[in-house]
Amino acid sequence: MRSLIAITLAALIGCGGGSKPATTTTPSAGPSHAVEAFMKAVADSNLTRMAELWGTKGGSAAETGKPTDYQRRVAVMYTFLKGSTAKVLAEVERTDDKSTLAVEVTRAQCRKRIPITLEKAKGDRWLISSIELGSLGTPGRPCPPEEQRPPGS
Numbered sequence: 815m816r817s818l819i820a821i822t823l824a825a826l827i828g829c830g831g832g833s834k835p836a837t838t839t840t841p842s843a844g845p846s847h848a849v850e851a852f853m854k855a856v857a858d859s860n861l862t863r864m865a866e867l868w869g870t871k872g873g874s875a876a877e878t879g880k881p882t883d884y885q886r887r888v889a890v891m892y893t894f895l896k897g898s899t900a901k902v903l904a905e906v907e908r909t910d911d912k913s914t915l916a917v918e919v920t921r922a923q924c925r926k927r928i929p930i931t932l933e934k935a936k937g938d939r940w941l942i943s944s945i946e947l948g949s950l951g952t953p954g955r956p957c958p959p960e961e962q963r964p965p966g967s
Contacts (some may be wrong), residue, residue: 844848845913845932846902848940853900856892864888869941871911871933894947897921913940919950924957 848867855863865876865888875884898921907914911934918927931944951957 836849836912845881845905845908845915845940848932849902849917849930852942853895853898856895856898859892859896861885861888861892864892867942869935870943871935871941873935874939874941880927881926891945891947893953894950895921895945896953905926921950921953922956924951926957928953936946 852864852867852909855861855867865884866874868873868888868891869878869880869882872878872880875881875888883888898919900920901918903916903918905913906916906929912931913923914929914931916927917930918925920926926949928946928949929944930942930946932940933943935941
């Protein structure tokens with residue numbers, strides 16, 4: 815089981831550029847807004863929208879069709895994030911075209927802080943390029959007691 819998770823996470827790491835007809839997109843207000851929009855798409859079970867918000871400076875996975883297995887990768891991200899909420903805590907690092915945010919993700923009674931990296935694409939859009947999914951633990955499994963949060967907090 816661990817090797818399957820490791821393989822899946824390794825597959826999520828890379829995503830390349832390419833060209834395909836562009837879809838209609840709107841500029842985001844910044845990296846935090848992009849994370850909020852992505853998590854709203856997760857909450858809405860909208861994998862198409864998630865693919866529009868995930869990619870590289872070359873464009874979203876939905877636009878470029880890259881990586882070729884992007885739909886499977888988006889489904890894996892959805893599996894890890896469904897039923898969770900996210901709160902952007904701080905911008906950890908930023909350049910003109912890249913930003914890393916510290917994000918608190920709460921799933922069931924687990925609360926974890928993970929980095930989410932975004933890249934600035936054409937049209938002044940921020941796209942999520944990397945989410946540290948491995949830090950969230952296995953979907954559907956309870957977290958260790960020391961990582962649980964009290965109900966209602």
